[in-house]
Amino acid sequence: MTTSSTSGRIRVNRAPVLTLWAAVVAERLGHPPDTALSLASYVAGTAARAKARRLGLAEDAEHRDDTTSLKPREAIRLLGKEVPLVHDADGEVLADAGGGKPAPAAPIKAYVSRAFGQHLPAVRAAMEELAARHDPEELNRIGFRLYERFRPEVPADVTGWGARGELNLEAIRQADS
Template sequence: MTQPDPPPIRVNRAPVLTLWAAVVAERLGHPVDTAFSLASHVAGTAAQAKARRLGIAEEHGKGAEHGGDAAPHPRETVRLLGRDVPVAHGGDGAVLADDGGGKPALAAPAQAYVAKAFGARLDEARAAMEALAASVPPEELNRTGFRLYEHFRPEVPPDARGWGAKGELHLRRIREAAG
């Protein structure tokens, strides 16, 4: 006898992408703090790109991620979900996303953001995402992981009305993404 599907989780897309990117980064071998720091950058750049597409944010000149960095040397990056994330090193030497100007982006704000967004359902959502991540070889997961996210992400209106709107995250869709 199959168990009924758990009720969907009401959440917007940004914390879902943040958690998924962190799970993928951990599957690639990054420690938890590095994973959440990198994941926050991935979700932030995805949100900025969507805001520009919707016309609710201005197009900026070429930034560091597009080759416009004035730094005299190439920046160190880590590839995550098809994006090159510029990195900096924390005081303890940990690799973290570059928050700008070589300043490391700490993981704690991203972890708190995800915990607040998912509430009591965080462990359940994380377990479903970890099972999906474990079903794909790491290199392939890093290459195709954003498309997997698109398969299970919450549905919201595609226009500006959907900006920041909560949708329903169905754990069944995460499990089905492996198939």
């Protein structure tokens, strides 16, 4: 759940911010909303696993891709991450959640909605405004750096996994300034 300390500032964890941003970028690349959410979840999960390894909370070997398979897999690049793809029973392209199982969009949509609460429309609008100022391919190339400019800052005296920081809507709008 989020709280709003002052107008345009929202207390939220970084993971749903990255998830929403990656979905906005994926939609700008032309992916339908459900596919975009699925791809975004993979990107945010990859970032979270990297952070866990940096903090010593996970081993490097825990999340290695299976490189022993000779079968090439379909993938796309989103915000610098290679996202493996699968098709669900309806033929919809989604991120591979592991073992060839698709990552469905509904739980991701619910997660983002819970994380931002009533602020979701305003945050999404600010992100879409930023994304619209860039050519889609350029946005995909520089998108993670833009995220680093507006992601919530966690206060120095706050420790622990999943600490909330302050997301500033104006910082999103001005991330490419």
